[in-house]
Amino acid sequence: xxxxxxxxxxxxxxxxxxxxxxxxxxxxxxxxxxxxxxxxxxxxxxxxxxxxxxxxxxxxxxxxxxxxxxxxxxxxxxxxxxxxxxxxxxxxxxxxxxxxxxxxxxxxxxxxxxxxxxxxxxxxxxxxxxxxxxxxxxxxxxxxxxxxxxxxxxxxxxxxxxxxxxxxxxxxxxxxxxxxxxxxxxxxxxxxxxxxxxxxxxxxxxxxxxxxxxxxxxxxxxxxxxxxxxxxxxxxxxxxxxxxxxxxxxxxxxxxxxxxxxxxxxxxxxxxxxxxxxxxxxxxxxxxxxxxxxxxxxxxxxxxxxxxxxxxxxxxxxxxxxxxxxxxxxxxxxxxxxxxxxxxxxxxxxxxxxxxxxxxxxxxxxxxxxxxxxxxxxxxxxxxxxxxxxxxxxxxxxxx
Ligand SMILES: *[C@@H]1O[C@H](CO)[C@@H](O)[C@H](O)[C@H]1NC(C)=O
Ligand SMILES: [Zn+2]
Numbered sequence: 001x002x003x004x005x006x007x008x009x010x011x012x013x014x015x016x017x018x019x020x021x022x023x024x025x026x027x028x029x030x031x032x033x034x035x036x037x038x039x040x041x042x043x044x045x046x047x048x049x050x051x052x053x054x055x056x057x058x059x060x061x062x063x064x065x066x067x068x069x070x071x072x073x074x075x076x077x078x079x080x081x082x083x084x085x086x087x088x089x090x091x092x093x094x095x096x097x098x099x100x101x102x103x104x105x106x107x108x109x110x111x112x113x114x115x116x117x118x119x120x121x122x123x124x125x126x127x128x129x130x131x132x133x134x135x136x137x138x139x140x141x142x143x144x145x146x147x148x149x150x151x152x153x154x155x156x157x158x159x160x161x162x163x164x165x166x167x168x169x170x171x172x173x174x175x176x177x178x179x180x181x182x183x184x185x186x187x188x189x190x191x192x193x194x195x196x197x198x199x200x201x202x203x204x205x206x207x208x209x210x211x212x213x214x215x216x217x218x219x220x221x222x223x224x225x226x227x228x229x230x231x232x233x234x235x236x237x238x239x240x241x242x243x244x245x246x247x248x249x250x251x252x253x254x255x256x257x258x259x260x261x262x263x264x265x266x267x268x269x270x271x272x273x274x275x276x277x278x279x280x281x282x283x284x285x286x287x288x289x290x291x292x293x294x295x296x297x298x299x300x301x302x303x304x305x306x307x308x309x310x311x312x313x314x315x316x317x318x319x320x321x322x323x324x325x326x327x328x329x330x331x332x333x334x335x336x337x338x339x340x341x342x343x344x345x346x347x348x349x350x351x352x353x354x355x356x357x358x359x360x361x362x363x364x365x366x367x368x369x370x371x372x373x374x375x376x377x378x379x380x381x382x383x384x385x386x387x388x389x390x391x392x393x394x395x396x397x398x399x400x
Contacts, residue, residue, distance in 0.1 A: 040193065040241035046227035054343035055245045059223040059230045061215055063294060064345035074347040075295040079287075079324060079332045080249070081112040082208070082301050084139050084184060084264075086120040087129065091304035095129065098318060102325050102332060108354035110325065110332035115139035115184040115208075118165055118391070122381045123172035124364035133357045135334035136175050138162050138183040138204070141393050150189035151237070158191070158198030160393050166202060167396040172382035174360040181336040182206040188251070188263060192237035196225060196246055206247035206339045208299075211235070211263035217289055219252040219296035222342050234263070247339050251299055254286045266306035266313075279316035280323075287324065297338050369398065 046058035053064075068075055083095065095112070102110035113135040116126060119142070130136050140161040144150070153161070162183055169175040183199055188209045199207055212220050214232040223229070225243040231250060253261035254268060262268035272278035290298040307314040324330045331350060341350050360383070367386035371378050378390045387398025
């Protein structure tokens, strides 16, 4: 039996315990909020005197260096060809065909950027693209449908979507995580600061999800988020925190045949008719706005599914690339390479040497795996050995 005083002191102790726990909890919450606002203050208006290359650049249509003024024709014209979504046995041969034999004026092979999403991806084909020197970048694990999911995503969820994909690309496609530099959000749906805080946390250096219609002519060059961005926020919310040294590769929109803007080529509402000449001429027209203007990188952003929808899209696309590949100042290269150039921009030949092709071993293996959330069987081709269950959000290595 417990005595009265003993019981009372127990009650007091318990009350004290609850009190202190509450204090500790409040402190912890304050600390984590403090930590985030400490790390990222609100972005101020950009002061060119304070924001200088190699690691800072104000958002603007200005040339990479003021000295380039009057020498626009000597600025290398970059073309960034990017594909989003799963890499599979249908689009892989198309990717091979598109880049086949294209060599830049510096004798380095023309290369593209692949924003890969996990579901239905054949990781042995990702490995093949990677070892050929293409850039492997991130487009999320789930590619969940519905823009709300991405707009409302918090930093932790985004960290799982993109950090998880890095683990998968490393485990199944033998991609060195140090070579993964950038991301594109599904549906180009940003979630304000969160997208970029998550990107920094998983070690990325650039994002290429942010379209611009206002800064098309002259077009916007890549810039960093140290200071307030002047870019038009086409798909809100856009960030307003200062994220030092993080690069934005703006998606400079194209114009369709009726004057509407499109961020992705295959997203244009009024593309030309499905005819090789018409498609080719239209690509050239959009290209000339950059090439004959301020030479901001020309983005060709699309999904391989476009080639199934428009019969002449692939031949026209290939013809366009063959044509621009004859120009002595045009470089078809990856977004990561363009961001690298931005650190130390020069006139004429942009790079010293080519990107080294990574050496990896890949023995493709097809795995039939259970998707634990639904019980469905998913087939997945990987390099090396099969995971135990179908890898998914929160379980990138597919463990039981
Ligand atoms: C983004 O971060 C800045 C700086 O911490 C803050 O002032 C702003 O309110 C944040 N925006 C959102 C939508 O959370
Ligand atoms: Zn997508």
